Amino acid sequence: MSTATAARPRTRIAVIMGLVAFAVYSVAPVWWLVVAATKSQADLYTTNGLWFAEFRLWDNLRGLFTYQDGIFLTWMGNTLLYGVAGTAGMTLVCVACGYGLAMYRFRGRGVMMGAIIGSFLVPGALLTIPSFLLYTDLNLVDTPWAIILPSFFSAFSVYLAKVYAEGAIPPELLEAARIDGAGEYRIFFSVGARLMSTGAATIFLLGFVGSWNSFFGPLVYLRDQHKWPVMLGLYSWLKVKVDNSTDLTGLVVVGSIISLVPMVALMISLQRYWRSGITLGSLR
Amino acid sequence: MNRTHVSALAASLTLVTALTGCGAQEPAGPAATASGPVTVTWWSWDESKFLDPVVAKFNATHDRIKLKVVKQADNPGTAANLRNVVAAGQDVPCLVKSFGEVPGLVGEGLLADITDAFRPYTTQGLYNEASYAGAKAGDRFFGIPAGFSPSFMMINRAVYDKHGVAVPKTWDDVIAAGEKLKKHGVYVMNLAGEDPSTLVNLVQQAGGSWYAIEGDSWKVDFLSPASLKAADVVQRLVDGDLVANQTYQDRPALISYFDSGKMVSLPTQTWQLGNYELNFKKSLGDWQPIDLPQFADAPAFVTPAHGGALLVPKGCPHIEEAVAAGVWMTTSKDAIDASYQQDTKQYSWPGAVPDPSPWIDSAVPEKLFGERRGEAKDVILKATKAGRDPWVVGPNYTGVFSELQDQWAKIVTKEITVRQALEHLQKFTVDDLKSKNVNVRG
Amino acid sequence: MAITAGPRAWRRTAALQGASFTVPFFLGFVLFSVVPVVLALRESLFTQRSSGLGFGPKTIEFAGLDNFLRGLADAKFWAGMGRVGLFAAISIPLIQVVSVVMALLLDAASRRVAARFRLPLLIPYMIPGIVATLIWIYLYSPDVGPLTPFLALLGIDADFYSGELIWVSIGNLMAWGAIGFNMLIVYADLQSVPREIFESARVDGASELRVAWSIKVPMIRRSLVLTTVLSIIGTLQIFSDPMLFRSMTPETVTRDFTPIMAIYDWAFAQGDFNYAAALSIILALVVGAASAVFYRLTNKAPTS
Structure with a gap:
């Protein structure tokens, strides 16, 4: 709380006003989504988008959970599996790598950083066919591993982890631990990982949201629709109207709101990692 | 892409065996x-x-x-x-x-x-x-x-009647109807800027094709009499400001626009009817299925049936x-x-x-055509029997279509004429085939 | 233990153990990222030729750098690059400033206030792209959306689907989704910094604005550089947003409107995957050069 009490009242008001303005810009457009979720398919297109028509939210929810024998729930479950398994593994692999790159000087380190940054530059369009041939050779196609395993190795997360490690871990602290006789692995788990908790939580959240919203990988590597994640499922529903005599946009709207629930829950459960006031003293 | 190279590269990595496991x-x-x-x-x-x-x-x-x-x-x-x-x-x-x-x-x-x-x-x-x-x-x-x-047309008969416009039988009639409707702020048709299918369908209906095979070689002709006949209809619709340009992407605007009575004729096919039935509200029952308008000099009733x-x-x-x-x-x-x-x-x-x-009767939804629902069966059967497919395309048509889309957008916004677009496509297609080492004349 | 072996050996052991932290990542990285890139690089050196009517099998010929030379002379490709480069030069600074201001505000607020606002500010980032598209198509719609009539009240005649406003429309769509992401990265960096550093400045009487500008911003420079470089890359490779507007204003957004759109068109419509691969590499080099220039300007080498 020290920050707020130190701030002058005028500053505090300005800060809150600014935050309110940003919050309005961020949240106001979602109003359409909320209103649309309560409408029937015909009202969706022919009534004012900013206000309610006949209230059909319960029907829409029932439709969402019963359509095609409740495949939406299967999709949600798959997404949870891919998201949790993939992101947990990714966070471990990438935080360790970023920590290693930030805290140690060893031969090949420059090449590694170059490769990581270089990989950001490659347009994905170039890689679809070569990657598919590789996944076929590895027998990954149409297995959950095709989604989970590659997500472990996120160059972006490594870079982020390195940046956070450099900011959060004073090298002297590691020196001190070494002089106390701790091994490098123990130092990582007892000092490094703890100091990087905010960074790691951020990396986890970013990875999870990315995995939750991804559909191109699943579209290419998964065949059976019962293995699809929710975003690919919603995408396919959205596309139904293009050349079928039916339109499922209403289900997509409700489904996308429901699909936000786990992400919001995750966000709330990670709140404590962004608490201000980690102090060096508290670690010693 | 050569598969053996993938295998060789992949196999050189120790991880592979672990992963296949x-x-x-x-x-x-x-x-x-x-x-x-x-x-x-x-x-x-x-x-x-x-x-x-x-x-x-x-x-x-x-x-x-x-x-x-x-x-x-x-x-x-x-x-x-x-x-x-x-x-x-x-x-x-x-x-x-x-x-x-x-x-x-x-x-x-x-x-x-x-x-x-x-x-x-x-x-x-x-x-x-x-x-x-x-x-x-x-x-x-x-x-x-x-x-x-089968291709036919559905018109908002209530609006046609309100303004005393006759049901069109030919494309000339459509243009004439468009001129009358324009005075009341109503567009006769919609030409979406992203979708050149109207032009393609008209060429097919006129009996034309942009590609033909002659011996072991392609003949490309975007400027055939049939193609120009189709071009003329589109050009007159665009020049007279008789058409709307609603995009398909903005679904709420498209549907409410079609439903509003401001756009009153839709060339359509059976599979689309379900969607209109589902999404229209106000205009349900106002629509009438009619035969696809013909070219005035057509020797027989024809619908494009590619x-x-x-x-x-x-x-x-x-x-x-x-x-x-x-x-x-x-x-x-x-x-x-x-x-x-x-x-x-x-x-x-x-x-x-x-x-x-x-199976025709079931293809016609309950409410869209109101009391004229019975007419749909004859319209659809007639369209089926009159279906002709003179349309041939070449091995590079996917790319040509992409270019056609760009040209079509410029036609609809009057940046170029249909003829200019066709001349451009003629050159584009021939050059592209040549660059791929495909035999071509034209 | 290690200390008895002398400081140099001890250092070396520590460095080796440190390097071992990176091993799991790099094994997977080589397999899933490097291998496909090498395969794609190979493609760019070949060309395919048809024969006859074009329906038979194609012959594959080694083309050397022909595809690259053709790409360097491809006026439409470079026109797209220029278009996107200009857009990047204007939109990225704007988005970056807004994200940083947002992060600083959140950091300056009390813990209770910050907790209230964090979630709303991240909502757009969590909304999946396909749904964000649905929302903004509606809001932008000149026929049924609320923005056009609202601006008309203020005397502004705005059609967000038109060719004139397309970059504004794309920019806002991108910003809405991206600000939260950038903000979170910067904010997490700020939160990792020990608070004592700011407190001492406040005790010295520095205003909150001064603390933010002189102390906080320099502290987060590394993450700012990262988000900016990612924005440069993302913007130069922009694809899905202009594709959406291809329907709205197809006379403006042609098939080669942006470099990636041109690459997709070459690969999947014109059927020349080899040329598309060469263009992808040229694009990667340009993006790399732009990022390097940016690093140079911020005087911060990436590998340091």
Whole structure:
């Protein structure tokens, strides 16, 4: 709380006003989504988008959970599996790598950083066919591993982890631990990982949201629709109207709101990692 | 892409063996079950509710061949996935819902020549002969004809009557109606800037084609009399400001616009009617199905009927069986009946059969045409019988279509004339074929 | 233990153990990222030729650098690059400033207030792209959306689907989804910094604005550089947003409107995957050069 009490009242008001303005810009457009979720398919297109028509939210929810024998729930479950398994593994692999790159000087380190940054530059369009041939050779196609395993190795997360490690871990602290006789692995788990908790939580959240919203990988590597994640499922529903005599946009709207629930829950459960006031003293 | 190189690179990595261990093995492919029934895999991005009953019916009535459907997410996704599996040469499906023109896909090297397997079925009177052209590249079959959806027009009769405008019979009538309606702030048609199909359909209706095969060479002619006749209709609609330019992307605007009575004639096909029924509100019952307007000098009543195909990809291990299953799907009464939907009371449109009349009534929704619903049956049957398919495309049509889209947008916004666009496309197409080392004249 | 072996050996052991932290990542990285890139690089050196009517099998020929030379002379490709480069030069600074201001505000607020606002500010980032598209198509719609009539009240005649406003429409769509992401990365960096550093400045009487500008901003320079470089890459490779507007204003957004759109068109419509691969590499080099220039300007080498 020290920050707020130190701030002058005028500053505090300005800060809150600014935050309110940003919050309005961020949240106001979602109003359409909320209103649309309560409408029937015909009202969706022919009534004012900013206000309610006949209230059909319960029907829409029932439709969402019963359509095609409740495949939406299967999709949600798959997404949870891919998201949790993939992101947990990714966070471990990438935080360790970023920590290693930030805290140690060893031969090949420059090449590694170059490769990581270089990989950001490659347009994905170039890689679809070569990657598919590789996944076929590895027998990954149409297995959950095709989604989970590659997500472990996120160059972006490594870079982020390195940046956070450099900011959060004073090298002297590691020196001190070494002089106390701790091994490098123990130092990582007892000092490094703890100091990087905010960074790691951020990396986890970013990875999870990315995995939750991804559909191109699943579209290419998964065949059976019962293995699809929710975003690919919603995408396919959205596309139904293009050349079928039916339109499922209403289900997509409700489904996308429901699909936000786990992400919001995750966000709330990670709140404590962004608490201000980690102090060096508290670690010693 | 060369597969051996992938393997070599991958194998050089120690991780590989570990990974193949974790990856669950693919279910044994059809090749592995030589003694039992053969499994034909079918890719489609239609809703499962349309696909599953057809598969169930097939498997209930066939012992030697089993059909298995793999639901795809959408049209471009299917295209990406097929390119990938054909390149990998593994787990290639045997039937795929078409995502482009057959010759374009053959030009890409994606399809298998099924002429020998399919030819016996062409002598049994199973197909409407107009449906063959859409499954061929040159004189060879690369897919099973899936036929066409008959073209007709629906007009908002209430608005036509309100302004005392006569129902159009020719494209000249449409233009005349457009001029009268314009005074009341009503557009006669909609030409979406992203969709050049109106021009393509008009060329087909005029009996034209932009490509032709002469011997072992292509003849490209975007400036044929038929093509220019079509161009003239489009040009007059655009020049007179008689058409709206609503995009399909903005669905709420499109639907409420169509529903509002400000745009009153839609060239349409049976499969679209369900969507209009579902989404229209105010104008339900105001619409009337009418015959597709004709060119004034047309010798006979004609509708454009360029068909689609059920693709058979290169690398399909069971072409005979795939063709048998595909023919069953596109022509048998069992298959068509199995596609019946309880909720909408509709069948998938049997576009390839010579006589679709038993299924026409169900293709017409309940409320859209109001008391004129009865007229739809005759309109649709007449359109089916008058369907002609003079349309031939070349191996580079996918790319030419992409260029056509850019040109069309400029036509609709009056940046260029239709003739200028056609002249440009003539040069573009010929140059492109030459650059690919394909024989071409024109 | 290690200390008895002398400081140099001890250092070396520590460095080796440190390097071992990176091993799991790099094994997977080589397999899933490097191998496909090498395969794609190979493609760019070949070309395919048809014969006859173009329906038979193609012959594959080694083309050397022909595809690259053709790409360097491809006026339409470079026109797209220029278009996107200009857009990046204007939109990225704007988005970056807004994200940083947002992060600083959140950091300056009390813990209770910050907890209230964090979630709303991240909502757009969590909304999946396909749904964000649905929302903004509606809001932008000149026929049924609320923005056009609202601006008309203020005397502004705005059609967000038109060619003139397309970059504004795309920019806002991108910003809405991206600000939260950038903000979170910067904010997490700020939160990792020990608070004592700011407190001592406040005790010295520095205003909150001064603390933010002189102390906080320099502290987060590394993550700012990262988000900016990612924005440069993302913007130069922009694809899905202009594709959406291809329907709205197809006379403006042609098939080669942006470099990636041109690459997709070459690969999947024109059927020349080899040329598309060469263009992808040229694009990667340009993006790399732009990022390097940016690093140079901020005087911060990436590998330091």
